[in-house]
Amino acid sequence: MSKIAGGIFTSHVPGIGGAIAKGLQQDPYWKPFFDGFEPVHQWLAAEKPDVAVVFYNDHGLNFFLDKMPTFAIGAAAEYRHEDEGWGIAFQRPFEGHQDLSWHIIEEVVASEFDPVTCQSMLVDHAVAxxxxxxxPGKEAFPLKLIPIAVNTVQHPLPSPKRCYNLGQAVGRAIESWGGDEKVVVFGTGGLSHQLEGGRAGHINVDYDKFCLRNLAPDxxxxxxxDTLDIVELAGSQGVEILNWIAARGALRGSVRELASNYHIPISNTxxxxxLLENSDKVHA
Structure with missing residues (x-):
């Protein structure tokens, strides 16, 4: 059986790509954020996962306001990154895992979710x-990708509970997969931020720390x-915490926190x- 080794939850601010492209990892503005990945690198080197299931939100690359699925799951053999002008421009494709993707899709539909199935899909900075x-610096990524896009843009948005339940369905699907792959789950985006309007630059440290404090144990x-509460608390883009909630739902074992890092601000975010570890002890 396949195994979910753990979860990685991180911001996907596109400006991070510009910092990487410019080599600013040791710059005082950026260093506290990049330093948070040292334990992640150590854990990945030890665990060597085979597949990454990434809960993220598309920023208009595949879906726009006229056609916005609530949930979409990739089932492609390959995914390519289309840079949006923020700095990360590379031609390396992300290799897909079609068999596991279809298994997840079938099991999620059996759990009464209705995802859009994408046999052709691009990925943006939220994955890259x-x-x-x-x-960092790898010529090829050492694992396969299964992207799961969550609508955090066009209202009405899915509820936090709906996203959590989706994650649980994905977790059950991975656990029931007959292969021996080791899986890492990603939740990307956030934390609190708003990019437009009178609340542009909004950051809610109390809400962010509430999320960080409860993510593993509760x-x-x-x-x-509810979703509108989160928009009020965390900002119109801070609702990307839905991606974290979905990814946390997929970790159905006994979960413990291995590392946590919080830094403000990065590009008004x-x-x-x-980093969470997921043991084999599965809760009912």
């Missing part, structure tokens, strides 16, 4: 930035706020990185 942070605490 976390991969560059986790495997993820259902994050479900007490509260940036964070959390």
């Amino acid at each position: 930035v976390p991969f560059e942070l986790c495997w 993820p259902e605490a994050l479900l007490q706020h 509260a940036a964070a990185t959390v």
Whole structure:
């Protein structure tokens, strides 16, 4: 059986790509954020996962306001990154895992979700930035990708509970897969930030730390706020915490935090990185 080794939760601010391209990892503005990935690098080197299942939000690359699926799951043999002008421009493709993708899709539909199935799909900075942070300087990424896009843009948005339940369905699907792959789950985006309007630059440290404090031991605490509450608390883009909530739902074992890092601001955003370990002891 396949195994979910753990989860990586991190901001995907596109400006991080520009910092990587310019070699600013040791710059005082950026260093506290990049330093948070040292334990992640050590854990990945030890665990050597075969597949990354990434919960993220598309920024208009595949879906726009006229056609915005609530959930979309990639089932492609390959995914290519289309740079949006922020600095990370590379031609390396992300190799897909079609068989596991279809298994996840079938099991998620059996759990009464209705995802859009994407046999052709591009990925943007929400996937590319976390991969560059986790495997810096690699000529080829050492694992396969299954992207799962969550609508955090066009209202009505899915509820936190709906996202958490989706993650649980994905976790069950991975656990029931007959292969022997080791899987790492990603939740990307956030934390609190708003890029437009009268609240541009909004950061809510208290809400961010509430999320970080409860993510491992009590993820259902994050479900007490509905989507509009989160927009109010965390900003219109801070609602990307839905990606974290979905990814946390996939970690159905006995979860413990191995590392956590919080740094403000990065490009008007509260940036964070959390590493969770998922044991084989599965909760009912």
